[in-house]
Amino acid sequence: MDYNRIIQGILDIGEAMLQSGAENFRLDDSLYRMCKSYGFKRYDVFVIPSNIQITVETPEGEIITQIRHIENTDVDYDRLDYLNNLSRYVCKNKPDEKELREKYLEVMGREKQHPAAKYFAGVMGGTGFAVFFGCDLMDAIVAVIVSLMIVIVGGWLSKREDNLLIYNLILAFLSEVIIITMTRLGIGSHADRIMIGIVMLLISALGTTNGIRELLQRDYISGTINIMNSMLGASGIAFGIALAMLLLDGVASEGFILNHSIPIQLISCTIACTGFAFWFKIRGRQVLYSSIGAFFTWAIYLVVYELEPSNFLATLVAAIFVGFYAFIMSRINKAPSTIFLTASVFPLIPGPNLYYMMFGCVSKNVALAFEETVVLLATCLAIALGFLVVDVVSRGIMRAMKTEYHIGKRSSR
Structure with a gap:
């Protein structure tokens, strides 16, 4: 050869x-x-x-x-x-x-993938999470408009701008301007909740989670690069939102709130994560598996939080479920686990904390900014630890089955 x-x-x-x-x-x-x-x-x-x-x-x-x-x-x-x-x-x-x-x-x-799938994906993802975070019908209409804008402008911009910070800054700025303008015109009434849902289309917190996960596995270079890339993307979102808030003075916030109806929470987050499955170009029955994973991820979070009201614990347990679910689905479907992991874990991604961290900075509310930063990092750590627990247990299972889980450099000697 x-x-x-x-x-x-x-x-x-x-x-x-x-x-x-x-x-x-x-x-x-x-x-x-x-x-x-x-x-x-x-x-x-x-x-x-x-x-x-x-x-x-x-x-x-x-x-x-x-x-x-x-x-x-x-x-x-x-x-x-x-x-x-x-x-x-x-x-x-x-x-x-x-x-x-x-x-x-x-x-x-x-x-x-058919070009129309991206539009459906954006609307389902952005609007689904907007409803999940407490938006009403008029807010949802605004979310649909802004989601479509992100798909159209984002597709055009991606061919011209490789810098993630600039890319996210432009899209976040345009989104916030449209949302604030429409709410001031009486179309929608919860600008912050709408933007939180839209942020989920841009957020790169999963990169932070994977980066922490790699650092815990002693893959220091990749972990650092992923965290830095994620921070770059998050900074772009934050700067874009901040710039819009500063230009359109007088922006108020009612605070983060989930939809009061648990069934609507479960349905809306499942629809949103189905949209993200299409967003990541997942096809066939794997879209269904991603949707099922997202539904049970949030259901488990709610159950654990009801028993012990701790965001860190509930996120950790839900992340462990996601990890095992992805591991099992990857074996059944002979496919990479990340396909089932990424869309299913999105209900746990701390998009609201990123938004309110930036709002605290712009409004000079240091206490709010600090509090939201701590929650954001703690949530990412909980997800990473949950994935790490699954990784350790799955390695043990594979060894017990006498199956190579990761061959690495040692096998070449």
Whole structure:
């Protein structure tokens, strides 16, 4: 075989997986498995969100090193699912360089999601969470308009602006201006609650959660990069909201409140998370599994909070459920767990805390800003700890079943 082309093909798959939303440590494992399947004497893999490096020693003793720089990402979990299946195929069949390239192009050439799906996804996600956070009918109408604006302007802007801070700043600013203007015209009455729902379309708190999770697993470089990227995105949202508030003086806040009806909470968050499943380009029955996961995630949070009114504890228990649910679904469907994890965990993401943290800064309410910052970080930590508990337990289960959970560098020696 032409091992240089083989490594190039493996890197093609790895790059596409990372750009499609693969978790760093999962991709690391997939690359190691593909390298191992070709019988290299030794193989070393290094993965961070912006770079992949592979060095191998061929059966003939030749040393090959290839590096791939990752410039941008566009989450596409349907593509990730098929790339994951391709990595499994590679491990099982060890295709030559020509077949490997053909299989890769076949996956990359799959028919894309219908353009209309993005509009439905935005409306379902933004409006669903707006209702979840206590908006009435007129507020929901405003949320629909702003959600559509984010899809249209965001699609145009994404082709022209790679800086996440600037991208989020522009969209958050336009959203807040529209919301404040419409509420002052009498169309809608709860500007802050509408914006909280809209923020969920932009928020990158899951990046913070995954970053903390990676730090706890001693993947310091990737964890730091993910946290910094998340903070960059959150700063853009905060600056955009703050700028709109300062320009349109006199913005008031009624405070964060969930919809008073628990059934409406469950229905609205499920609809919103179904929208996010489409937003992340999930397709088929996996959309249904994501919706079911979101429903039970919030139901478990409510039950735990009723028994012990602690946001940290309720979030931790709900995150443990999400982690196990994603683990089980990934085994049943032979798909990456992140597909089922991401949309299902969204009811726990602290979007309201980010908004009120910024509101406290703009209104010079230091106590509010500090309080919301603490809750935001504590919530992210609770989610990360919940995922970590699942990771530890699932490794034990896989070992008991004598199944390799993560092969890593040790297997190359």
